[in-house]
Amino acid sequence: MIQFEHVSKRFVTGAKAVEAVKDVSLHIPRGAIAGIIGFSGAGKSTLARCVNLLERPTSGRVVVGGVDLTGLGPAQLRRRREKIGMIFQQFNLFQSRTVYGNVAYPLRRRGISRQARAEKVSRLLDLVGLADKAGAYPSQLSGGQKQRVAIARALANDPEVLISDEATSALDPQTTRSILHLLQELNRTLGITIVVITHEMSVVKEICDRVFVMDGGQIVERGPVFQVFSFPQQAITRGFVDGTSALARLQELLRDPSHPLRLGPEDYLIRLRYLDHSATEALISHVSRSYGVDVNILLGDIELIDGKALGGLVVIVRGTHEQVSGALQHLSQRNVSAEVISHG
Amino acid sequence: MAEWLRPIIPDVVERSDQLWEALVETLQMVGIAGGISVLLGIPFGVLLFTTKRGGILQNRPVHFLLSKFCDVFRSIPYILLAMLLLGLSRLVVGTAIGVKGAIIPLLFGTIPYLGRLTENALAEVPAGMVEAAQAIGSSPLEIIWRVYLKEAIPGIARGVTITLVSLVNFTTLAGVLGAGGLGNFAVMYGHSRNMPDIIVVSILIILALVSLIQAVGTLIARRATH
Numbered sequence A: 001m002i003q004f005e006h007v008s009k010r011f012v013t014g015a016k017a018v019e020a021v022k023d024v025s026l027h028i029p030r031g032a033i034a035g036i037i038g039f040s041g042a043g044k045s046t047l048a049r050c051v052n053l054l055e056r057p058t059s060g061r062v063v064v065g066g067v068d069l070t071g072l073g074p075a076q077l078r079r080r081r082e083k084i085g086m087i088f089q090q091f092n093l094f095q096s097r098t099v100y101g102n103v104a105y106p107l108r109r110r111g112i113s114r115q116a117r118a119e120k121v122s123r124l125l126d127l128v129g130l131a132d133k134a135g136a137y138p139s140q141l142s143g144g145q146k147q148r149v150a151i152a153r154a155l156a157n158d159p160e161v162l163i164s165d166e167a168t169s170a171l172d173p174q175t176t177r178s179i180l181h182l183l184q185e186l187n188r189t190l191g192i193t194i195v196v197i198t199h200e201m202s203v204v205k206e207i208c209d210r211v212f213v214m215d216g217g218q219i220v221e222r223g224p225v226f227q228v229f230s231f232p233q234q235a236i237t238r239g240f241v242d243g244t245s246a247l248a249r250l251q252e253l254l255r256d257p258s259h260p261l262r263l264g265p266e267d268y269l270i271r272l273r274y275l276d277h278s279a280t281e282a283l284i285s286h287v288s289r290s291y292g293v294d295v296n297i298l299l300g301d302i303e304l305i306d307g308k309a310l311g312g313l314v315v316i317v318r319g320t321h322e323q324v325s326g327a328l329q330h331l332s333q334r335n336v337s338a339e340v341i342s343h344g
Numbered sequence B: 001m002a003e004w005l006r007p008i009i010p011d012v013v014e015r016s017d018q019l020w021e022a023l024v025e026t027l028q029m030v031g032i033a034g035g036i037s038v039l040l041g042i043p044f045g046v047l048l049f050t051t052k053r054g055g056i057l058q059n060r061p062v063h064f065l066l067s068k069f070c071d072v073f074r075s076i077p078y079i080l081l082a083m084l085l086l087g088l089s090r091l092v093v094g095t096a097i098g099v100k101g102a103i104i105p106l107l108f109g110t111i112p113y114l115g116r117l118t119e120n121a122l123a124e125v126p127a128g129m130v131e132a133a134q135a136i137g138s139s140p141l142e143i144i145w146r147v148y149l150k151e152a153i154p155g156i157a158r159g160v161t162i163t164l165v166s167l168v169n170f171t172t173l174a175g176v177l178g179a180g181g182l183g184n185f186a187v188m189y190g191h192s193r194n195m196p197d198i199i200v201v202s203i204l205i206i207l208a209l210v211s212l213i214q215a216v217g218t219l220i221a222r223r224a225t226h
């Protein structure tokens, strides 16, 4: 659906040049929910704005829905943009128009009757759950409601693609979830391909099926969310994963020499990562019984991503070297990777 | 005019016909020049704003010319500008005096002014809104009409108000140069023949006119703010 071929974008301001996007090639298939994650200044917004050519790449090709946008004239490009909806962190609603007026805005140009327009707007407002707010002005709405209006407006032209640039970054966690679930529902019911730009790992985990990690204008890591976050290859990706997990806090504790967590001669501090299974408890007690080791669970941090368990446990396993390595071998056969952090 | 006013403002009552005529001339000048100023000044401001660097109709040479035009005409004191332009007026409308002769010099005072004020009003429209409209697929003309002008109504209304108030001011100066109106009336009788009541009454009428313009402008601006 969306294809970038060697896309670069350079900004020149005075004597300084910033390469905001560097030679990015990517493909997002129809119906996907793709996340683009990175720290501030990584080039995420610039990349997103290249999808509808709000930002024209310095070089490279942008193909959306089989059409090379970079080769289109202004009028043709505008027609294509109608099929690429976009929502923003600051909502960007028209302040002088009511909710109805905002959602109707994209429909004015097309030769449809006032009646058909009214029906379409009310259908869209129903979809985002704001049927009762048609007459309100944006200044009278909460942040979550504003973003719902923006979503309805972005859907008015029946887009094939929806780009969300930090659309939930100004919202509280609960509202964020409700907006993300709305996006997910739109993806399921309307088949819209969604690109979610964010700097929050939790957003990607919540709804994305694939993720692109951006750093310094480049995509440094990519793949299914589950895979990227369970086997992070790059330091920056590990940063995103650890930054949100309790395991990171435990590691801090362990680095603290004054902490009373002392390991005895037969104690192994082990970190288990679940890559697949969710039957965690049974597996632990099974290992404990079969290999004669004591397992003390210090910390559990398991999340469901994409319907799979991701995360792990930090445990102290007490036993002889043979017992422990047997247990670990068994675990690895069950798709649980084990890493010995230290032993006494 | 009412006889009971005669002891208070004798000269005004004596010349009530001329006063009425002067008022009509002032209203004509403000009405005609004001109308044309709005029709030309707002598009002028739109061009000034949109041809700027980074604007949706970015065009360096056009912007440079419009901008210089503005600065030149805005920096010349109005009375001198009006004198300078009387020749042009004679050429275009065939006369340099009366209401008809005053219109062109008045326009050169107001259009660059309203142009700058409109430019400022449009600059207040958040860039994000324009970006949203572009993402929706709006053309530059559509963005001007349906985003910039619509969102900037309060600012433009304030700009038009300020322009009309200075237009009233300009008409009195034009009056001195032979355009008639209340300015001329006040100078001819009040100043030259030392009739202070005429000056006071002229001022009061102009004050009322300005207040009316202000009130209407403020009302429109408030109505359009959401």
Ligand SMILES: Nc1ncnc2c1ncn2[C@@H]1O[C@H](COP(=O)(O)OP(=O)(O)OP(=O)(O)O)[C@@H](O)[C@H]1O
Pocket: A011, A012, A013, A018, A019, A020, A038, A039, A040, A041, A042, A043, A044, A045, A046, A047, A199
């Ligand atoms: N119009 C512009 N002119 C000049 N430089 C720009 C422009 N837009 C972006 N940049 C630069 O490009 C780089 C990437 O910016 P971008 O906004 O894409 O980052 P981002 O990943 O979206 O960051 P954030 O999370 O803060 O939104 C930054 O160094 C920024 O300063």
Ligand SMILES: [Mg+2]
Pocket: A044, A045, A046, A166
């Ligand atoms: Mg950004």
